[in-house]
Amino acid sequence: MADLAIDPRMELNPPLVQGGMNYADVTEKISTIVEGRPPKQWYIAMGIAVPLALLLFACLGYLVATGIGVWGNNSPVGWGWDITNFVWWIGIGHAGTLISAILFLFRQKWRTSINRAAEAMTLFAVACAAIYPLFHTGRPWRAAYWLFPLPNEFLHMWQNFRSPLMWDVFAVSTYGTVSALFWFVGLIPDLATLRDRATTPLRKKIYGLLSLGWRGSATQWRHYELAYLLLAGLSTPLVLSVHSIVSFDFATSLLPGWHTTIFPPYFVAGAVFSGFAMVVTLMTLARWIYGLENLITMKHLENMCKVMLATGMIVGFAYGTEFFIAWYSANQYERFIFLNRAFGPYAWAYWSMIACNVIAPQFFWFKRFRTSVPAMFILSIFINIGMWFERFVIIATSLHRDFLPSSWGYFRPTWVDIGTYAGTFGLFLTLFLLFLRFLPSIAISEVKGVLHQQVSAAHGGSH
Amino acid sequence: MLEALLSRLGLPGYEPEAARQKIYGVIGDFDTPEDLLRAIRTARAAGYTRMEAYSPFPIHGVDEALGAPRSPLGKIVIVFALIGLSAAVLLQWWTGAVDYRLIIAGKPLFAFEPSVPIMFELAVLLSAFATVLGMFHLNRIPTYYHAFFNYSKHAGASNDRFLLAIEAGDPKFRADEVKLFLESCGSRHTEIVEA
Numbered sequence: 001m002a003d004l005a006i007d008p009r010m011e012l013n014p015p016l017v018q019g020g021m022n023y024a025d026v027t028e029k030i031s032t033i034v035e036g037r038p039p040k041q042w043y044i045a046m047g048i049a050v051p052l053a054l055l056l057f058a059c060l061g062y063l064v065a066t067g068i069g070v071w072g073n074n075s076p077v078g079w080g081w082d083i084t085n086f087v088w089w090i091g092i093g094h095a096g097t098l099i100s101a102i103l104f105l106f107r108q109k110w111r112t113s114i115n116r117a118a119e120a121m122t123l124f125a126v127a128c129a130a131i132y133p134l135f136h137t138g139r140p141w142r143a144a145y146w147l148f149p150l151p152n153e154f155l156h157m158w159q160n161f162r163s164p165l166m167w168d169v170f171a172v173s174t175y176g177t178v179s180a181l182f183w184f185v186g187l188i189p190d191l192a193t194l195r196d197r198a199t200t201p202l203r204k205k206i207y208g209l210l211s212l213g214w215r216g217s218a219t220q221w222r223h224y225e226l227a228y229l230l231l232a233g234l235s236t237p238l239v240l241s242v243h244s245i246v247s248f249d250f251a252t253s254l255l256p257g258w259h260t261t262i263f264p265p266y267f268v269a270g271a272v273f274s275g276f277a278m279v280v281t282l283m284t285l286a287r288w289i290y291g292l293e294n295l296i297t298m299k300h301l302e303n304m305c306k307v308m309l310a311t312g313m314i315v316g317f318a319y320g321t322e323f324f325i326a327w328y329s330a331n332q333y334e335r336f337i338f339l340n341r342a343f344g345p346y347a348w349a350y351w352s353m354i355a356c357n358v359i360a361p362q363f364f365w366f367k368r369f370r371t372s373v374p375a376m377f378i379l380s381i382f383i384n385i386g387m388w389f390e391r392f393v394i395i396a397t398s399l400h401r402d403f404l405p406s407s408w409g410y411f412r413p414t415w416v417d418i419g420t421y422a423g424t425f426g427l428f429l430t431l432f433l434l435f436l437r438f439l440p441s442i443a444i445s446e447v448k449g450v451l452h453q454q455v456s457a458a459h460g461g462s463h
Numbered sequence: 464m465l466e467a468l469l470s471r472l473g474l475p476g477y478e479p480e481a482a483r484q485k486i487y488g489v490i491g492d493f494d495t496p497e498d499l500l501r502a503i504r505t506a507r508a509a510g511y512t513r514m515e516a517y518s519p520f521p522i523h524g525v526d527e528a529l530g531a532p533r534s535p536l537g538k539i540v541i542v543f544a545l546i547g548l549s550a551a552v553l554l555q556w557w558t559g560a561v562d563y564r565l566i567i568a569g570k571p572l573f574a575f576e577p578s579v580p581i582m583f584e585l586a587v588l589l590s591a592f593a594t595v596l597g598m599f600h601l602n603r604i605p606t607y608y609h610a611f612f613n614y615s616k617h618a619g620a621s622n623d624r625f626l627l628a629i630e631a632g633d634p635k636f637r638a639d640e641v642k643l644f645l646e647s648c649g650s651r652h653t654e655i656v657e658a
Binding site: 022023024027149157158159160161162163164166167170171174177178181182184185188189192193195196197212213214215216217218219220221222223224225226227230231234237238241245248444445446448449452456 | 496497515516517518519520521522525526529531534536537540554555558559562563565567570574577578580581583584585587588590591592594595597598599601602604605606607608609611612617618620621622623
């Protein structure tokens with residue numbers, strides 16, 4: 001490994017695995033996180049996450065017991081925080097799939113240290129998102145019959161498949177399922193590593209069952225690698241379709257502010273933008289808690305900052321395009337809705353969105369900010385806030401002043417709205433912390449593959 | 464208990480003790496992927512044909528060295544993709560235009576365009592399940608037992624060791640000879656492994 005340091009290429013392209021680690025070190029470093037007792041920070045984080053998750057269940061219980069009137073949704077704003085939060089959480093998930101699938105197809109080796117945690121984040125974000133469509137029905141135990149075409153005794157009818165809301169049900173449930181499959185397939189070889197290292201009978205049993213008898217034979221790897229490639233190939237159009245279809249919920253309506261063809265690409269870019277922000281927030285924390293600087297290197301973090309800069313610019317461009325088209329359409333309702341967005345009663349939300357989504361990522365033009373962990377942590381939080389405001393602005397400002405001024409209104413969230421949203425963070429964090437505690441948070445076998453290429457390249461190999 | 468029951472059924476991997484071969488093969492243990500590849504090539508040159516390599520990550524070139532065929536998984540998946548696609552068309556057409564005809568906003572009862580999203584989603588969903596379950600089937604997992612785990616240092620294959628097994632099914636297989644052969648290839652720990 002010593003010759004890595006003098007290789008001039010490494011100046012431009014620093015190694016993805018640092019600190020002179022070998023294969024056994026990689027196994028050791030990642031496995032001990034799961035095998036040892038968690039550090040104090042983990043308990044502190046759990047201490048915050050679990051009460052918040054309990055708050056979520058309390059709010060949902062209250063909602064089911066009382067009715068969805070406990071939310072602030074009312075005429076004219078019939079879609080409030082529920083769908084805002086749904087779209088926001090779904091968007092968060094997109095970075096995980098982008099990292100695991102699209103960057104895999106583009107052979108971006110730097111994805112290997114962060115893909116596992118980002119995929120886990122996807123799953124937990126989709127779980128948080130799914131709460132909203134499930135509970136907005138008011139009777140979640142019957143929701144399956146309303147959402148899916150299941151034969152039953154009491155509806156005597158089928159879903160309306162011409163509605164984008166049905167497309168959304170299929171898109172989100174497929175997305176959640178495929179992400180879970182992809183994630184589990186990636187985990188199998190690493191679970192086998194944990195099984196082989198297990199010392200207690202319980203661990204041996206659990207990791208033994210979960211790893212399905214994986215042996216790492218050449219035959220198994222051959223089918224496995226093709227399966228992984230196929231899943232990446234399937235997930236790539238899938239992830240692009242999910243937020244496109246989410247945007248159809250709005251775009252296929254006739255409401256000014258929603259009825260626009262720019263929505264699918266604009267939503268997908270926004271989803272990737274917010275998703276990467278969330279990955280940076282979580283990875284800088286995980287890296288700090290567990291000391292993973294040699295595996296999640298500054299190069300990984302800097303690349304993610306560049307993705308945020310690029311997608312942030314796309315989102316900013318989309319905001320500008322919306323205003324241009326509103327003016328160019330010469331449609332007075334369309335013009336009104338956009339002027340109302342920027343200068344009406346929700347101007348505070350609109351300008352918060354612009355500050356967080358358009359101005360904040362501009363700092364990433366400078367290497368100083370791209371390579372500073374505190375700076376990217378703070379900026380990533382701003383971006384998460386900004387992307388929440390984006391969804392809120394699109395939903396609330398388009399609804400609150402409709403064609404009849406006598407029915408104009410102003411949306412105010414209730415304490416249940418706020419409690420539920422805060423609670424989803426609790427659920428998300430709890431699940432993520434449990435994941436860090438019990439499953440390998442970095443793809444062990446993939447990191448070793450990258451390390452192998454790095455070592456062969458250093459020895460003048462042909463890679 | 465369970466194992467005894469499964470073995471009575473004679474499921475693959477659970478055959479009665481008598482039906483099992485006594486020896487799985489000989490396994491050798493190598494330091495690097497390059498050493499493993501060299502050993503595979505030497506073994507092939509020496510006339511061995513039934514071999515299996517074990518490694519903590521997929522190694523570029525092992526399949527070629529072993530002369531393994533391409534994985535047929537892609538063909539399985541395309542079939543299920545088409546099933547998903549057709550199922551989505553049938554579902555939307557039958558529920559909307561046959562079983563429960565309801566005119567909404569003057570739209571046709573069934574049309575191709577609004578059916579595309581669900582056609583796409585179901586094709587992807589079924590393909591993903593076919594990929595994972597197909598891979599499981601081809602890899603014969605989940606499995607409760609495999610002779611490979613009788614090798615005392617099998618845990619190395621999920622850590623930092625690169626193993627080569629020459630299996631008992633090989634026409635040239637003679638346990639003692641194979642053991643000496645693998646040692647001559649540079650194996651650090653060679654063992655005759657029971658089935």
